[in-house]
Amino acid sequence: MNAMPDGQRADARRNYARILAVAEKEVAAHGAAASLEQIARTAGVGSATVRRHFPTRRALLEAVSRKRIEALCVRAHELTGRGDSRDALLGWLDNVLTYSVSVRGLAAALAYDDPGSDPVQENACSAALEEAAGPLLHRAAQDGAVATGVTVADLITLIVGIVLATEHHPDPAARADRLFRLAVTGLSPAPHRPR
Incomplete structure (x- = not known):
């Protein structure tokens, strides 16, 4: 970038x-x-x-998104090692979601599958976020707060999918947040606990 x-x-x-x-x-x-x-x-x-x-269009979108990506990288560094590892990771992902919903074109810049580009060309925006958020995810995985094998690329892809799926919704921010929360908690209700 x-x-x-x-x-x-x-x-x-x-x-x-x-x-x-x-x-x-x-x-x-x-x-x-x-x-x-x-x-x-x-x-x-x-x-x-x-x-x-x-x-390429991706090069333009990356240049337009540079400042926002840098801010998200700084935020990942700020959250690394602070408080509960799951909360830190989810807080950062929430920041990525909020930026991506509010800034048109950012989700497309983060998308890994651009059919018009060379598939081996690195996605600089996502690469920067992967590097910055790697320690956040690593710590959450070490603490057992995230399933093993989950990657930052998986999480970015999830965010991109949610943002692109909701961008034409009457209230894209609320809909994207709902879907993100659903993805985080899963489809199953919380186990019933005896009183």
Whole structure:
């Protein structure tokens, strides 16, 4: 998830910054389906210039999502080693869910299966989150709060699926939260305890 290289010409840096600013607005308005051609027109550059800076839609979404992904990584580091390991992990996942619901295009940037991209191309957003949240998950697994074999990639995929499934719901945040809570607690009711 690297920013544009510093070694580029000043006009290329200005174009990059202008394209990114326009892209942030377009993605906020239209999500992952934001038009690259509209971004180019609004930024006052050609489509080839946009594609030179962002060769794939995923690259554009990753650049637009960079600050939010960095904030989620910082949050994972803050929660690591604090309090109950299950609560820390679920708190972080709740942050990922909240960001993904509120920021159009973020779930698409986190998705692992982009049919239009090279399947071996690394998903930089998800890779950054996996690295940051690895210690959270490891601690929860060590404490027996999470089943063995669960990966951060599994959890991100779950969040992405929930967000994409609820994005057109009248209240996507509430619906996504309900589905997340259902996934966390499972389908079975709590065991009956004698009084």
